[in-house]
Amino acid sequence: MADYQAPLRDMRFVMYDVFRADEQWSLWPALNQTIDRETADAILEEAAKLAAKTIAPLNRPGDEQGCQWDNGEVTTPAGYKEAYRLFSEGGWNGLGGNPDYGGMGMPKVLAAQFDEMACSASLAFTLYPSLGAGACLAIDAHASDDLKATYMPPIYSGQWTGTMCLTESHAGSDLGIIRTKALDNGDGSYAITGTKIFITGGEHDLSENIIHLVLAKLPDAPAGPKGISLFLIPKFLVNPDGSLGERNTLSCGAIEKKMGIHGSATCVMNFDGAKGYLVGEVNKGLNAMFTMMNYERLHVGIQGLGASEMSYQRALAYARDRRQGRSASSAQQTDTAADPLLVHGDIRRMLLNMKALNEAGRAFSTYVAMQLDIAKFSPDQQERDKANALAALLTPVVKAFLTDIGLDSCIVGQQVLGGHGYIREWGQEQLVRDVRITQIYEGTNGIQALDLLGRKIFQNDGAYLGLLLNDIRRSTKPEDEFAETLLNTVDQLEKLTARLLSQSRRDPDAINAAGVDYLTALAYVCYGWMWLSISKAAAHKLASCGSDPAWLAAKQVTARHYFTRLLPRFHSAAAAALAGTGELFALSEDQF
């Protein structure tokens, strides 16, 4: 089985050559003392070691062993505890965290590369620390200073972990109908009662305390999503001096048996009058939770990318090593009975598809991370507003498309191994089982499409999308190799959007009917823009410093592969998005 090797060269290329993040850092007062290229490179090197040497070796055995539930206690697979300790000691939990509360304050662009490495190494393991960082974002943005000071530093240090508790057995995509109740204790705390399901890391043995962010309703709350409040509920109550007090009245009732991510405990959590604290305003809980969810959605997209990168690395290693058949044009290695798989066109097609989509996915998620950094660090209000708009627009696209492509690529990577891809010992089948959840949790990809088309595009009459398309058009020069092809899809996307907007005014079902195909079409355009940007950055780098010519030349080849073989998928997705609601709603329930 191939060992994981972090794609550091490509990560640096994307950060510095494609998006020039280091130049931005030096211009931002809040960052120019914190981070420069040298520091960032050192962090990436350390991250690569942690991922390859500490996390990756746990992935297969953790899948075989899984988590064990016994009377409310959850035991993680062997080795998880020690790895989590190393993870925490390295400060990785607080990498992008607020320095006022013990975070390292690093830009998201850098943290995104770390996230990818950790997810490539082991998705199941990485879920435990990943939720804490998101929880801190929500606490930081919405909670009282007291809650911040008490809860954020131990999460950043890794002593404590976080969860998000939204789903109930009858309420998944539809949070408006949750039944978990909160009663005001009259002392600044609340008593929360209800059962939440599918809670990642709801209980485990890695940290001293677990901090749950829980959606619940107050007795007099309005019906639906506008009556939901957010509560912070610790597993162990915290004394004024920060030490742990008594056990709160909450427990893990069971863990799920799942298709994959066996090392990650997916818990049923029972809150039985558990003591909690309001985060943000009463009945504005969904809004506060979205601070965490948007962060996690970007992370989930990167999970898809991480799995896909791992699948590519294993498939490539196998294709170099395994000998089957002869090259169609001529035997390549006549001293052996057969040539390596890599001589075959179809194997190369599969590998190049994966490569083209992974590298564009890395660029795209880094681009969105860059928007978050601009929104956070830029001194220019106008720049911040625009970046916020682009991040809002593209977060659902990253979440859905990188996970859809993640599954596809893991399946392709499994196919390269033939029968061995189906056997557990090779690890490719685990990637498929693990990555599959990313299309479902944090809002299914159908929900992401609704968010994109209904909220992020139509609620502002396409203004956010206009910013994106303007940027694509402005940065695409007529002399660029793929300019015409790309701009043609941009024009078509704009027309498609206008037609859907007009359809949706007549027919409210039009958004939901078109959403998923529309998101796919938009994403293929974005990936086209990424490849144009990568191609130009590679040409510029080759001309300016001349190093790594073979590696940079591969970028041009892969860009061409994307434009000729993959971008055409834009058209089939756009055609489907245009098909309207007629057939979809023509059948009665019995006619299905």
Added chain:
Amino acid sequence: MADYQAPLRDMRFVMYDVFRADEQWSLWPALNQTIDRETADAILEEAAKLAAKTIAPLNRPGDEQGCQWDNGEVTTPAGYKEAYRLFSEGGWNGLGGNPDYGGMGMPKVLAAQFDEMACSASLAFTLYPSLGAGACLAIDAHASDDLKATYMPPIYSGQWTGTMCLTESHAGSDLGIIRTKALDNGDGSYAITGTKIFITGGEHDLSENIIHLVLAKLPDAPAGPKGISLFLIPKFLVNPDGSLGERNTLSCGAIEKKMGIHGSATCVMNFDGAKGYLVGEVNKGLNAMFTMMNYERLHVGIQGLGASEMSYQRALAYARDRRQGRSASSAQQTDTAADPLLVHGDIRRMLLNMKALNEAGRAFSTYVAMQLDIAKFSPDQQERDKANALAALLTPVVKAFLTDIGLDSCIVGQQVLGGHGYIREWGQEQLVRDVRITQIYEGTNGIQALDLLGRKIFQNDGAYLGLLLNDIRRSTKPEDEFAETLLNTVDQLEKLTARLLSQSRRDPDAINAAGVDYLTALAYVCYGWMWLSISKAAAHKLASCGSDPAWLAAKQVTARHYFTRLLPRFHSAAAAALAGTGELFALSEDQF
């Protein structure tokens, strides 16, 4: 969890209304005493009961329990033995078998419906009996009368089962480099030595004997595929009176831990001078094996369809039952907190995609089964030749496309269930894990694409394809609703084929580079033809007898859904197939 219900109405519609199989049967001397519509319907009813009541209940527990290996013995999951006994007593092993040796002699069109039901009910279970029927085909076509008389009746009766032993650890897609050796014992038998891997049902506790068809090389055989012979090797040697004799020198060394089909034993088989008998001519073993492989390839395609149908049924049941959110146009059921999932456009899109592809897949596999029946039973030589050509052309398409779509549809069916789709108890994730193997075994789908483009199309300069396209054009009338759309893709497919043919003359890598995308493009055209045929048959049936109007109307809606939402995928596949070999072969091994 939804119970399986065989789609009998659709199966009968496809057989009798779309393809008028019953009319054909009455015209064929070898069949008109054996089968008519009434008999066929009775067989289908019995098959549906067996699938739903005997096989389906084993599927989930069989997955959890799996097979156990202990010192060479394999124990199948609880209940398999009893179900296999009922399966055998019903005569299902010999459904399509040669009546001269105890088979029932039923047409493939009928057997294909049974295969689909059994695969929907449990893929893992159904693999045990399915290989025997294929083995008998190869024995019948190539072995001596003595071997036929000895081995075929007990396989048809279910007393014995069959396997195909091709793969070795270093030789999967490339059978030319197998190392298993056969030595002539000089008494009409051979001694076979070697290790075969990935042998489905190589060892188990369901039948008294297991008959292995094994590829091996004689000492003086030419190198490569032209030096391979086929041997019949029984687990227990057979006495002249048909009773079982001593145990042969072969054993099961291990079973694989796999992604899915846990109830099916995938065996490492060690042949240690095992006694075997030549099937067919020396060095013509691959040809003889292909008789079995082509049969199995159709079966594997139907496996994809069966899993996909099961996934659809469960997703539909869930979408009717589960309440999340409100209809975008208006709340449908105001007495409850939320509407059923089925009110949402995206849920309907997913279900209709599955429905459109399943029903076309059923028609398409039945069409290919029909060609096999014509080739076998028609008294007209010209008709037989044409049917043989069409079956040869389309067998790799059924195998690859129905399994590719099978996986996609199982993934979509899982998505409809959201988080519950990822949890084992709901069964949807098992379908994904089980069906995934169908794209890999019996020749990976990449190998199918090579077979289609390289052998079935280019080796006869497109003559077989010409037969198909002529039939499509001849049966499509200008007044048919989708005629223009369909004929447009037929024209494009023809041009694409001509361009690839010309490319491949200059560049032998062109076939392998284009194969998979070409197969996909061709399959979408075939499914379009199926939907045109279904649509016309439905209109005709409605006009002629007037029964089932709502069900028949749904066919028109689903046809429109296919042409507007799914057929556009033809264009993206065709564009990729046209992209050539340039980028694929531009990268050196290190540049990947």
